[in-house]
Amino acid sequence: MTNRKTWLYFIPYGLWLALFVIAPVGLIIYQSFFDLGHHFTVANYGTYFQSATYLKMTLNSVWYAFLITLFTVLISYPTAYFLHQLKHRQFWLLLVILPTWINILLKAYAFIGIFSQAGLANQFLTFIGIGPQQILFTNASFIFVATYIQIPFMILPIFNALDDLNPAFINASKDLGASAWQTFHRVIFPLTLPGVKAGVQAVFIPSLSLFMLTRLIGGNKVITLGTAIEEHFLTTMNWGMGSTIGVVLIVAMIIVMTLTGDQKPKGGTPR
Amino acid sequence: MKRHLANTYLVLVFIILYAPILFLIVYSFSQGDTMTNYHGFTWRHYQTLFSDARMLAIVANTLLVALLSSLIATLIGTLGALSINRTTKRVTRESLLTLNNVLMVSPDVIIGASFLIFFTMLKIPLGFGSVLMSHIAFEIPIVVLMVLPRLREMSTSMLDAAQDLGATTRQLLSRVIIPFISPGIFAGFFMALTYSLDDFAVTFFVTGNGFSTLSVEIYSRARQGINLEINALSGVMFLFSLLLVGGYYWIQQASQKRKHRKREVVS
Numbered sequence: 366m367t368n369r370k371t372w373l374y375f376i377p378y379g380l381w382l383a384l385f386v387i388a389p390v391g392l393i394i395y396q397s398f399f400d401l402g403h404h405f406t407v408a409n410y411g412t413y414f415q416s417a418t419y420l421k422m423t424l425n426s427v428w429y430a431f432l433i434t435l436f437t438v439l440i441s442y443p444t445a446y447f448l449h450q451l452k453h454r455q456f457w458l459l460l461v462i463l464p465t466w467i468n469i470l471l472k473a474y475a476f477i478g479i480f481s482q483a484g485l486a487n488q489f490l491t492f493i494g495i496g497p498q499q500i501l502f503t504n505a506s507f508i509f510v511a512t513y514i515q516i517p518f519m520i521l522p523i524f525n526a527l528d529d530l531n532p533a534f535i536n537a538s539k540d541l542g543a544s545a546w547q548t549f550h551r552v553i554f555p556l557t558l559p560g561v562k563a564g565v566q567a568v569f570i571p572s573l574s575l576f577m578l579t580r581l582i583g584g585n586k587v588i589t590l591g592t593a594i595e596e597h598f599l600t601t602m603n604w605g606m607g608s609t610i611g612v613v614l615i616v617a618m619i620i621v622m623t624l625t626g627d628q629k630p631k632g633g634t635p636r
Numbered sequence: 637m638k639r640h641l642a643n644t645y646l647v648l649v650f651i652i653l654y655a656p657i658l659f660l661i662v663y664s665f666s667q668g669d670t671m672t673n674y675h676g677f678t679w680r681h682y683q684t685l686f687s688d689a690r691m692l693a694i695v696a697n698t699l700l701v702a703l704l705s706s707l708i709a710t711l712i713g714t715l716g717a718l719s720i721n722r723t724t725k726r727v728t729r730e731s732l733l734t735l736n737n738v739l740m741v742s743p744d745v746i747i748g749a750s751f752l753i754f755f756t757m758l759k760i761p762l763g764f765g766s767v768l769m770s771h772i773a774f775e776i777p778i779v780v781l782m783v784l785p786r787l788r789e790m791s792t793s794m795l796d797a798a799q800d801l802g803a804t805t806r807q808l809l810s811r812v813i814i815p816f817i818s819p820g821i822f823a824g825f826f827m828a829l830t831y832s833l834d835d836f837a838v839t840f841f842v843t844g845n846g847f848s849t850l851s852v853e854i855y856s857r858a859r860q861g862i863n864l865e866i867n868a869l870s871g872v873m874f875l876f877s878l879l880l881v882g883g884y885y886w887i888q889q890a891s892q893k894r895k896h897r898k899r900e901v902v903s
Contacts, residue, residue, distance in 0.1 A: 374715045374719055375715070375716075377712045377715055378713070378715050378776070379719075381712055381772075381773065382735050382736075384754075385751070385769075386735055387735070388754060390750060392753045392754055392757065393749060393750040440649065443645060444646065447643075447646050451646075457646075459881070459885060460650065461650075461653065462881075463878075464653050464654065464657060466877040466880065466881055467870070467873065467877055468833065468834055468836075468850065468851055468854065469834060469836060470836055470854040471657075471660065471873065472656055472657070474660070474854060475656035475659055475660045476656060477861075477862065478660070478663065478670075478671030478862060479659060481672065481862070483672040483673075485659065513653075516653065566741070571743060571744070574744060574745045574837075576745060577836060577840075581858055591743065591744075591745040594745045594746075594749055598748075598749050598841065599841070608749070611749055614743060614745070618743065622741065
């Protein structure tokens, strides 16, 4: 009786799993096998893997996502590290997270103003004697703004990893005569690597699919997988091809997840 | 010396993080029409914003979708967390959690595109309904993730005690479990709310022609260029986010204090 009753509680959640998790993923795979005339075909995959444009676009997208992730790690690791040494660190961490609560579109819009012809960035360049440059609608501005948006999502997991780190390890390392650099390089960094991996997961995949930034900031020069999907779905209405790129993106996502997933051996296995 | 360098670095990072936001807000008070030169103080853009009927309607829509979807997602997500917590087999639990996290890790475009196919196939008209359903869908997993840890902390002896004292399933839920996990439920609700307010990509795919939310509206206006009314809007939204963060922080603090107090009682 109780069992049947508690089973009832599962129904709404189960329905959600079936309708909004399993069905959509299935549908996007299903749709990728249809052409514009609603005929079943594998031509979309053929087109994708034979067309230099699509392959180049994919490589480009992966390359830009890699650059964005790299810059984000380079900026975020020291930030998380120094932040963690502060007295009121939880408060400062909250200040890092606060900008993520501001609508992402507003942040992109701010950069349209900052990077514009007579904007703040160019005023600064003129002031130091370089003179105004075309900043908006360049690849560099796209990478800059994307990095800016992703930084908090990288700081947070690294900070948490540092928080989980037992200080006894650091003390032990120092007692055993390790220099500050050795302690960092041999003890702190390897032990906080899971945090970096979690951050890479949180940054790399969204970077593959950011499409409004390529429009607003990148001026359509960088086409990411996300931009391509959006274009196929909402502009050219070629859902089959859009879904095919979507499947490629899902596969890319799974690869990233396995590469960055924790390789901790599952407990209980005898050696 | 080293401390000095570290602090300088942190100050720089914080400047970069906040400069764009402050920049937006400063220019919302400028008398000019562009974000290039400050022309003196004015409330004009805020007046335009508050007399812009279309914008106000969109703000109302956005808030309605956010509140309604978070409420429903919190309800379904909490029920989901309860069921996941009840599973005894490890395999079932792990696969449920994996499925739960699919929407957390999927890129927005994939969620948007697949939901668009889904709604079109079921002939569900695009608009308020489809946006609401999509928001509920992508908010549920975060609620589950917020509620589950609280459920794990709950000791089974407490439940056994309640059952021994003759509590029915309903009483067990409403008198014991829900009060205990309420901090997790509130955290889940707040996260769902921010997810909804922050979403652009998914809404952009499933919104159709007649219905719009703030993110979509800002996108289409930003594509037309600078308009200081958006700056005024960002000022208002920044204030709103501050309030939300404050509320969230306060709830977290309160729940931590309660935990502390309980520990003192125990020890």
